[in-house]
Amino acid sequence: MPNNSTDLSKGLTKEHNELKRSLSFFPALSTVMGTVIGAGVFFKAASVATVTGSPSLHLLSWLLGGIISVCAGLTAAELAAAIPETGGMLRYIERAYGEFWSYLLGWAQVIVYFPANVAALSIIFATQFKNLFTLPNNVIVPIAVVAATTIMLINFMGSKASGIFQSVTLVFKLVPLALIVIFGLFREGDVAVSLFPITQGPDVGGFLPALGAGLLATMFAYDGWIHVGNIAGEMKNPTRDLPRAIAFGLIGVMAVYFVVQLAFLKTIDISQLAGNENAAMQVAGKIFGNMGGRLVTVGILISVYGTINGYTMTGMRLPYTMGLKKQLPFSAKLATLNRFKVPFVAGIVELVIAIMMMMVGGFDVLTDMLVFVIWIFYTLVFIAVFKIRRTEPELVRPYKVLFYPIIPVIAILGGIFIITMTLINQFQLAIIGTLLTLLGIPVYWYMKRKNN
Numbered sequence: 001m002p003n004n005s006t007d008l009s010k011g012l013t014k015e016h017n018e019l020k021r022s023l024s025f026f027p028a029l030s031t032v033m034g035t036v037i038g039a040g041v042f043f044k045a046a047s048v049a050t051v052t053g054s055p056s057l058h059l060l061s062w063l064l065g066g067i068i069s070v071c072a073g074l075t076a077a078e079l080a081a082a083i084p085e086t087g088g089m090l091r092y093i094e095r096a097y098g099e100f101w102s103y104l105l106g107w108a109q110v111i112v113y114f115p116a117n118v119a120a121l122s123i124i125f126a127t128q129f130k131n132l133f134t135l136p137n138n139v140i141v142p143i144a145v146v147a148a149t150t151i152m153l154i155n156f157m158g159s160k161a162s163g164i165f166q167s168v169t170l171v172f173k174l175v176p177l178a179l180i181v182i183f184g185l186f187r188e189g190d191v192a193v194s195l196f197p198i199t200q201g202p203d204v205g206g207f208l209p210a211l212g213a214g215l216l217a218t219m220f221a222y223d224g225w226i227h228v229g230n231i232a233g234e235m236k237n238p239t240r241d242l243p244r245a246i247a248f249g250l251i252g253v254m255a256v257y258f259v260v261q262l263a264f265l266k267t268i269d270i271s272q273l274a275g276n277e278n279a280a281m282q283v284a285g286k287i288f289g290n291m292g293g294r295l296v297t298v299g300i301l302i303s304v305y306g307t308i309n310g311y312t313m314t315g316m317r318l319p320y321t322m323g324l325k326k327q328l329p330f331s332a333k334l335a336t337l338n339r340f341k342v343p344f345v346a347g348i349v350e351l352v353i354a355i356m357m358m359m360v361g362g363f364d365v366l367t368d369m370l371v372f373v374i375w376i377f378y379t380l381v382f383i384a385v386f387k388i389r390r391t392e393p394e395l396v397r398p399y400k401v402l403f404y405p406i407i408p409v410i411a412i413l414g415g416i417f418i419i420t421m422t423l424i425n426q427f428q429l430a431i432i433g434t435l436l437t438l439l440g441i442p443v444y445w446y447m448k449r450k451n452n
Contacts, residue, residue, distance in 0.1 A: 025244060028249075032073075035224045038303075040220045040223070042300055046276045048062070051214050052211070053203060068219075068222075068418075069222040071410040072411045076378075078401045079381065082395050082396065089226055093381065107444070110319045116354075118308055118351075120366035128297060132281065132294065155309070156338060158341065162309060168306075181256065184264075213421065216421060216425075226381070247402075328443070369433040373436075379412055
């Protein structure tokens with residue numbers, strides 16, 4: 001939702017306050033879906049197909065990922081509505097567990113979450129660009145660096161420029177999805193696809209490890225639900241409409257993702273989809289022909305480019321905020337603004353970290369690592385709903401999670417399952433993500449002692 005850049009008056013009129021609470025159900029629903037839908041639906045299909053090995057388990061992974069996300073969104077929305085403060089999840093964690101855990105989340109977002117998102121999306125952008133124009137593999141990292149750098153330069157021109165760019169690219173997020181769903185589902189399929197019976201592929205190990213790896217991959221596509229509760233303060237009736245917007249919005253996202261995967265599987269065999277970085281372009285080519293497929297791929301490229309912009313806009317402001325609080329080394333520099341009032345030093349730091357990640361990790365490695373790290377904190381948020389209900393029973397809650405405690409328990413169990421399966425299936429990756437996060441501990445104590 002749009003942010004008011006200035007507070008023009010402390011004595012805001014009642015009429016102005018009413019205007020702020022003007023959001024009804026359908027605008028909230030579209031906000032939820034627009035926040036979550038991104039590039040992952042196109043490019044995580046190859047990873048999910050690889051680790052599941054069968055159409056049925058592939059589709060089940062996307063369905064369960066959606067169900068866990070619905071429960072997660074409904075759970076986190078209780079805190080978002082009760083604690084509508086700048087910082088979102090940082091504030092929920094601080095309220096429940098204290099400053100240290102809030103700091104560690106901020107550190108993890110600065111060092112892992114936002115740079116890894118930018119790096120992963122830039123790599124997939126470069127990969128599709130390379131495939132579209134039949135370029136050699138050694139151009140992927142340079143193109144990815146150029147993509148991330150140009151997005152950062154657009155952001156350096158101010159929030160208005162980056163906001164306009166984000167609005168324009170939003171259209172290109174939806175058009176390729178609609179075309180693939182409409183034409184892909186109603187054409188005669190080349191491959192027979194069925195959800196039942198559910199079986200794993202022959203070379204993927206046990207059922208639970210395969211499902212866990214599939215879920216981990218889909219979670220990147222569903223990521224973004226943590227922000228949907230932030231619209232509570234702008235809704236006419238958050239108690240009634242917020243849970244409906246989250247539930248129907250995320251169910252809508254789940255349905256879109258499911259039918260897109262169904263279109264993929266009807267068009268190419270699971271063995272062709274597995275590990276195929278060019279799957280989206282290949283499917284589009286089969287559905288629309290060579291030229292039509294290329295045009296759809298261009299739309300997907302612009303969509304990915306816009307998604308990079310979204311993470312860049314948000315990511316560069318977090319080290320800036322922590323710099324203002326003197327929570328990071330070189331805080332004074334990180335809090336510096338350029339003439340367009342943009343935290344350009346913080347942006348450069350995030351860009352440098354992202355470029356380093358591009359050099360050492362591919363799309364799936366980076367996305368799996370960021371999902372593992374962020375889901376540790378998501379699970380803490382779910383637990384915080386129970387904790388804050390006990391410690392702050394008098395806190396005004398405009399919305400309480402439906403079917404408490406069942407929905408939060410499902411979200412917690414889903415989070416534990418994702419974290420555990422990552423440790424089992426990708427132990428080295430999980431350890432790297434954990435170590436990067438734990439590096440924040442000595443920094444926290446150093447800055448605390450320095451500030452005192």
